[in-house]
Amino acid sequence: MDRSGTIACVISDIFGEQFQPPAAMVLITAAAALLVVLWDALWRPARNVVTIVHEAGHALVALLAGRRLSSIRLHSDTSGVTVSRGRTDGPGMVCTALAGYLAPSVLGLAFAGLLLSERVGVVLVTCAVLLLGVLVMIRNLYGVLSVLVTGGVLFAVSWLATEEVKAAFAYLITWFLLVGGVRPVFELQRKRRRGRARDSDADQLHRLTGAPGLFWVGMFAVINTGALAVAAAWLLVP
Template identity: 50%
Template sequence: MDVLLDIWQRMTTPHPALEPLTAWLTVTAAALIVLFPPLWRLARHGITIVHEGGHGVVAVLSGRRLGGIRLHSDTSGLTVSRGRPTGPGMIFTLLAGYPAAALLGLGAAWLLGRGYDVGLLWVLLLLLALLLVQIRNWFGLWSVAVTGTVVFGVSWFGSPQVQGVFALLVTLVLLFGSLRTSLELQQSRSRRSGSSSDADQLARLTHIPGIFWVTVFIAVQLVCVALSARLLGFVQI
C-alpha cells in the first residue's frame, strides 16, 4: 500500500517546466534521433509498438476481436483482429496505425504542459503492460519489456530533471517519428505497386487512392505537432 501511495504521489506531483535552453536542446536531440539512421533504427521500434497498439485499441473499440500483435526485428509489425473483412470497423482499424504515435505524443504534451512528467511515464508503463499481454512472439515480448524497463528506471530512479528531459524526449520522438514513418510509407509505395501497407489496404476497401490516405496520416500528424508545440510552450498562438 505504501508503494502504491508513493507511486500515486509521484504521478500527481507536478514538476516545474524545464529551462528553455534545456527544452530546446531536447528538441534538437529528438530531431537527431529521428534523422540519424542508426538512432532512428532503434527509435523506430518504439514507434512500431505504438503503431500496432493503435491498430489493436481501435480494433477492440470497433467491435473486432483482437487475435494478437507481433513485432519484428526489422521494425515491422502485425496486428491480427477477427471480424468482417470490410466495413467501418476494418477501415478505422487500418486508419489507426500511422497517426497513433502522433496522437499519443499530443496526449503526452498535454500532460507535460501541466508538469506531470512522472505521471506521463507511468501512463506509458500502463499502456505497455496492457500491450504486453497481446504480444505473440519472442522479439515483441523482448522489445516491449526492454522499453518498459527503461521507462520504469527513469520514472523510479531518475532525478526530476532527468525525468523531465526524458519525458519530453519521448514525446518529441513520438511526434517527429510518426511523421517520418508516413514519409517512409509513401517512398516505399512509390517504389513498388501492389503494396500491402495500411494506405493500400484502405485504398482497396474504400476505392480511394492510397496517396489520399497517406495525406490524411500526415495531416493528422502535422496538426498534432502544431498543437503539441503550443501545449509545450514552444510557440505562442
Template identity: 50%
Template sequence: MEFSWPELIDRVLAVQPVPQPATVAVLGAVALGLVIIAWPLTRMIITIAHEAGHAGVALVTGRRLTGIRLHSDTSGLTVSRGRPRGPGMVATLLAGYLAPGLLGLGAALLLASGRAALLIALLVVALAAMLVMIRNLFGLLVLVIGLAGTAAAVWYLAPLHQSWVAYVLTWTLLLAAPRPVLESARQRSRQSDAAQLRRLTGVPTWWWTSVFLVGTLACLMLGLGVLAPGVLRLG
C-alpha cells in the same frame, strides 16, 4: 530503494515544474538528433505506437485482438478478428500512422501541466498491456526492455530527470511520426495501411497517404504550439 505502493502513487501523481525554455529546446534537439542519427531505434518507438493505435481502435470498435508482432526490421503487425469490411475495420487501419502523432500531442498536453511522471507511468501501463498480446520473441524482448526502462524511470529517477525523459519521448513521437508515412509512400506496398484502405473503400491510396501525412504534421504543429511557447521566447 524498498518498494512502496503509497510512495509510487505519490511519485506518479506529483506535479513536476515545467523545464526552462532553453532546456525544452535542448531536449527537442536531442530528440531530433535521435530521429536523424538513430533512426532504427526511433523507428521502433514509432512502430510500437503505430501497433498500439491499431490494437486500441480494434478493441474500441468491437474487434477481437488476437496478437501483435514487432520485427527486427522495425516493422510490425497487429491482427484482429471481426467483420472484414465496415467502419470498424476502416478505423482500425486508419489509426496506425496517426497514433504516434496523436500520442505525442497528448503527451505534450500532459507535460504542459507538469505531469511527466504520470506520462511515464501511463507508458508503463500501455507497454504492459501490449506485452500480454505480443506473439513473437523479438517483440517480447523489445517490450520487456521498454517496460523495464520506463518502470525504472518512474521509481528511480528524480523528478527533474523524469521530466527530461518524458520530453525527449514526446518530442520523438511528434518529430518522427511523419517519416514512416513518407517511407510507406515510396515503397508502395500492396499490404500497406493505405493500400488496404483503398481496397476497403475504393478511395485512392494517395488520398489515404495524404490523410496520414496531414494528420501527423498537424499533430506536430499542435504539439509545437504546446511545447514551444517558452522556446520561442528565447529570441
C-alpha cells in the same frame, strides 16, 4: 505502515504538479529527438518504439470497434502486424486500419498536453500501461524482447532517476513520438512508389473505402505534421 498515506503519496507523485523544466531543456530534448529521427544509425533501433505505438494504436481501436484482438508481432526490420478478428469491412475495420500511422503523433500530442500541465508522472505511467498491454498480446520472441528492453529503460528512469531526469525523459519521449510519427509516412510513400507496400495500411484503406492510397498517405501526413505543429506551439511558445 499507513497504507492509505502511502497510496495517497503515490497518487500525488503521479497526478500532482511536478518539476517544471527550463526552456533550455525543452529545446534540447526537441533537438535530440529530431537528431534521432533524422540520423539513420539512431533511427533504426529507435523506430521500434514507434512501431510498438503504431501496433498499439491498431489494437486499441480494434477493441473499441468491437473486434477480437488475436495477436501482435514486432519484427527486427521494425515492421509489425496486429491481427484482429471480426468483419472484414465496415467502419470498425476502417478505423482499425487508420489508427496505426496516427497513433504515435496522437499520443505525442496527448503527452504534450500533459506536460503543459506539468504531469510528468502521468506520461510515464501511460507509457508503462501501453507497454504492458502490448506485451500481453505479443506472439513472437523479437516482439517480447523489444517491449522488455523498452520497458526496462522506462523502469530505470521512473524509479532511479531524479525529477529533472524524469522530466527530460518525458519530454524526449513526447518529441520523439511527434517527430517520429512523421517520418514513417514518407517512408511508406517511398515504398508504395516502388511497389513494395501493397498490403500497407494506406492500401488496405483503399480497398476498404475506394479512396486512393495516396489520399490516405496525405491524410496521415497532414494530421501528424499538424499534431507536431500544435505541440510545438504549446511547448515552445512562452
